[in-house]
Amino acid sequence: MNALKKASNATNAFAKSWANFVIKFKWPVLLITMLLALGLGSQGNMEFDGDYHVFFSKSNPELEAFDALQEKYTKDDNVVLVLSPSNGNVFTKNNLSAIEALTKEAWNTPYSSRVDAITNYQYTRAVGDDLYVDDLSYESSLKTDDDIKKIRQIALKEPLLVNRIINEAGSVTAINITVKLPGVDINEIPGEVTPFVRNMISNFETKHPKIKIHSSGLIPMNTAFFEASMKDLMLTMIMLVIVVITTLILTRNFVSTFATLIVVLFSIISAIGFVGIMGIKLTPPSAVFPTMILTLAVADSIHILVTMLQKMRKEGLNKIDALKEAMRLNFMPVFITSLTTIIGFLTMNFGDVPPFWDLGNITAFGMLMAFLFSTTTLPALMAILPVKSKVKKASDTPIKSSLYTVFGNFVVKQPVRLTIISVLVISGLTYLASKNTFNDEFVNYFDKTVDFRNSTDYISENLTGIYNIEYSVGSGESGGINNPEYLKNLNAFENWLKKQPEVIHVNAFSEIARRVNRSMHGDDTNFYRVPENRDEAAQYLLLYELSLPFGLDLNNQINVDKSETRVTVTTENISSAEMIAFSKRGENWLKNNTPEAMHAIGVSPTLMFSKLGFRQADSMLNGNIVALILISLVLMLALRSFKLGLLSIIPNVTPVLVGFGIWALYKGQINTGMVVVFGMTLGIIVDDTVHFMSKFLRAKRELGYNSKQAVVYAFETVGKALVTTTVVLLAGFTVLSTSSFALNSYMARITLIIIIAALVIDFILLPSLLILTSKKEDKIISNEKVAQVAFDK
Template sequence: MISKYSDRLLSMRWLAIILSLVVVFGMAAGAKNLLFNSDYRVFFSDEDPHLVAFNNLQDTYTKSDNVLFVIAPKDGVVFKQETMTVIEDITEKAWQTPHSTRVDSLANYQHTTSIEDDLSVANLFEEAGELTASDIESVKTVALGEPLLVHRLISEKADLTSINITLEFPKTLTNEAGEEVRADATILSADVGAYAKELKAYVLEKYPNHDVYLTGTVMMNNAFGEASIYDMSHLLPLAVLLILITVFLLLRSVSATIITFFVVIFSVLIAFGAAGWMHIELTSPVMSAPIIILTLAVADCVHMLSTWISEMRSGKDKVTAMKESIRVNFMPVFLTSLTTAIGFLSLNTSESPPFNDLGNISAIGVLAAFFLSIVLLPALAVILPVKVKQGKTKASSAMVSLANWVISKQKLLLIVMGGIGIFLIAMVPRNELNDVFVNYFDERIEFRTDTDFVVKNLTGIYFVDYSIDAKESGAIANPDVLANIETFTTWLETQPEVIHVNTVTDIFTRLNKNMHGDDESFNKLPDSRELAAQYLLLYEMSLPYGLDLNNQIDIDKKSTRITATLKTISTQQILDYNERVDAWMVANMPELRAPGVSPSVIFAHIGMSNIISMLSGTTIALVLISLILIVALKSLRYGLLSLIPNLVPAGMAFGIWAFISGEIGLGLSVVTAMTLGIVVDDTIHFLSKYLRARREKGLSAEDAVRYAFSTVGIALWVTSIALIAGFMVLSTSSFKLNADMGLLTSIVIALALIVDFLFLPPLLIKLDPWLNAEKKNSTEPKIEATAQTT
């Protein structure tokens, strides 16, 4: 059947090319529907309980999406006329930020004082250029003595200050036709980021004695887009160039290189066009798919083209050579594409939607590469001019020499490779399930460097919110509730991870002192519910527009938000911190117990839960791939044996990772499932050639190993080098999830080649009596079923 297919295909080669182009451009048309989503929330499903809890809190209080604008005077002095003028200027301009709902700074901090029997609420300072040295010193004293400001809007050393811009993005917008349409959060976030950068440029130009740093959740969202743009503009062209150079150097054919280029590019176009038709959103993890697809597509091309070139070297014309290549490669390439696609489809068990999308797009790309390899590639190969020298190559002789060396050292290799494998797999438990989501970006992304500076010198961008619910309208003024909150706040401030705690009790304490003539003896919580309620009402009535207490107290006055700002810590440390806080609440204020929620908490939980979910995905992929191998090899025993070279490389790679990093985060949690389908490729090609030699040619185990090396060894070497090169390019990504995934995948593929060359052959020879003890009449496949690259 395959022979008939190759005859018809090559006789209608131009029709095959036209058909391929119709499919490619028909699918690629869907790319117009692609939209990039930079919101960090895309990493979580809508049903994620931690995201649901966070969204519920956001619906109760003011949103926490923000831009933190940090001003650093070069002389390290905030409290002077020039810098205070900058603060006033930027505070005013910050209100013009698109979708801003609140701006907090030293300039508009609502300072309360007692004037006779009245409460005075006013900006901490105004008209900075007219302040005297005494006025400035007074402002400094107030600011550094106010718990709500230190480590939030002013550094402890008074050398940095910040302006916090709170934003709320609309869910719908009105288009030019007057219709309500869904708002694109990515575009809205980009608009905010662009304005913030314009404001930064304004400060640097007008006030050259000051540096500016930008951080916050909105800037983090924009960083996802920046990382993706960097990867697409730098890494994708580099990957294409590197892979084509590799293919040319190893196959020594310009035509083969050109054909490979078209197949890999068209595979990417089909995959992303299909993503557009399926309305899949582009995210930072998904943007690694082009490199993954073009890298894997090379493998199909190399097997088809290396056989084609080898046949021409033996004296055949290019049409006859291509027919033979299709005959011996069709089934193996189909099986490897199928198993690779299954590996990627298993990513659908991931708890994080972007990895579901990455798996689906990559699977489509792999299957597209198979289609193009058996339709477009053969047609182009027989049309394009090609020059091939007849005779054996040095590479072929090298493979035979390697086979002889492996056979002569088989016992030693079994012991050494087995020992290394056991040692590295034993190191796997040394890895920790951990992540630091701020470190998802490397220093090439400005958000990362700015954030590192701000965290080190002023405040953190990690925070955890607690919504303390008193269950009764107005109960937030209850002295018992306030006393519990104050105790909780005091305890939080003693925790090593905590930089700052924003709590309403600081306001009640200050108001109580103000309403008693600023007497320090009354610098404590009011002891009457009615009094506390009156203080709160009087204070709220005095606040200007946009600076109300909706960010801390709900409209019914029955719940309040406590925000703990944390240092930049790992996911495991966040989980430990949250467990410690919850245990304290259970022991000390169970009736007011509240879960800690925030983006950092959600990221911490998704990293852990994703490891567990991917175990099921890996198991499903392993079972399916094993069944496919058993059927394809027509042997239960060979199918079971294939598990060793399929699983051992990933185990060894994670063992090596324990020495490289020792931390397994969200990105690495999908590597085993993803690479399982990839490393199976080498196993299928080597085992099927070995079986062909044993069953069809009646060769001994040793000679079958030599046959496998001589016929498929070069192809495995070329494809592995190309795959490693492609994924190593991905390892240079500015986005840590993609970079770590690329590096570990490269290690897995390299180890898979080593295992297939140095461990599998000795194992086949050692277990040959057991492997071939099955009934021959039930295990011998047809030639077409096991034929491989020759």
């Protein structure tokens, strides 16, 4: 007990000395901290990176496999323009002419390397012994009705067109622009490609008002990521207004509100400087750091200010004495909560998604600076500025018990009942939490206010799927793709893929081999099969390639030495788990039915995103364990109690379980952004636990209260501050939950649930457990008091 008193006295002495120093040198402290914030801010340089590659670490095996595939063939960065004529018929003279004109204009897209459309589809036909390869529809304005009818018949029978470039009804068609980005400047997409495409679409729709265009593809997806970053950054301004209003309402003091605003602004400015110094490029997840810091930094200031104002209003202390006492009571709890929050955010580095590393590191630095400013700038400002507070006089009407006192008395009367009810509710919600399923479809990263999401949904419903998997199927030898055995196996793989229920379209070299073989035999349908002679297959391929125009060659399907070909499978919008399972089925089919040289793994951005969440969950498991252990150790040391340190794990972990249980009822699906929630919120919700337990212990150790009296004291002294900080946190994460980017909005929504659960648990379960686990100590205290009374007599 003496050791605890000594430690407590040492902590109080340091807090007093710190407060005295800051208040005595208030002007120099204010000037130095201002220069520090502005100095860091001057290094700020916020650049945005919308490339989807940023979501994957350099060691990510799916990314490595996909990059390897793109090195063999041409890159897949593309823009898909889907044209929907109002008359529901692509095959009219006017519509084909418009498509032909837009296809020609699309070649002017910056960095474009290929444009595929129905009009420039390379149609093969035989005239005697000669092979002709021509655009399916050129000079469309000169075509007769019979010509157009024939074009329609050809197009709707071509496997490479149907459900890829044209739908089965012939009512919707696509133009696919392949873009080969140099990768030198991050503005290549948002500054060059996207503006050109949008302007091209606008001009086309003005000229052809009866044709509507929807755009999708990897370039529009990157643009959507970039614009989501910019939009979410603007949420900070909304949050800033809300924090000012909320703080003013809850503290009822303009000076306190102003001081809080200065602290959060200094913290955000410092974090912006950290971004510039570290060379971090912002992405949708990391761009929300100002809102995060703003929301969390307020909590530090609120605890100090609420205590100060309470001391002035209820106890009649002058401003300086109230400020010193507020610093003494809150310095250590604020330090502990800042430290645990920093630990929680730093655990994001254990994950496999670099943007969340950045979010964790930036926010952790911001919280470090928030602690510094809230213990220096804040008290310095409060010491300088005039603070008025109405003191309640003893002659006033007898003070009614506060709501927090009433609630505290309600809890202490029935700790056993409240514990049993809490355990039953938490157990039920924990069971529900296990029913959440993981689904990480990248299209659903955006809500329906985003054009990319709406256009992609339209394309999926009316033309083709936007999810795909690719296999680079090798032959084991240079020129081996002309081997009849290879072609037969490739053909069999193509046929197997087409029979799978998820598949919408398959693009494989075996289809070209069949088509050319048929054309070289006078378009006889009996020869619509892969060639059976290697030399013959090689000659046909050479003749076909020589007939193709510039930009429409087979480099996107065949590697340089003709030893491998690319099979692209377009699927329906299926879940992450289904996508992974389908890819594995394809890999297993190749293993079981083809030579070893033909074995291939499935790769694609779709598959990368599907596996990303599972990989993130696996890697974050270690981070969450580390966070839990570190935070528990911090609390044990800070509270100077092994028992209470262990006990604190319950109110710190159960809100997360409750949150995911309620989420199972709300959505039932979680994404990559929600995987980091455990570590992130663990650091945040410790705030309530630490402040409540610190006041509980102060009542027992300094005032000699028993556990029930200490619980009521904790409610009276810190209850309002906990509710106030919770309201501010709810306001911040509510703003963030409106983000159009699902990784951020879902993360914010479940955090809202967890924060509410944390307050409820800290107001009901935590005090009940403190009472139940302190019965032995209460008995000792009671006996000591009885003995003291007897001695006095």
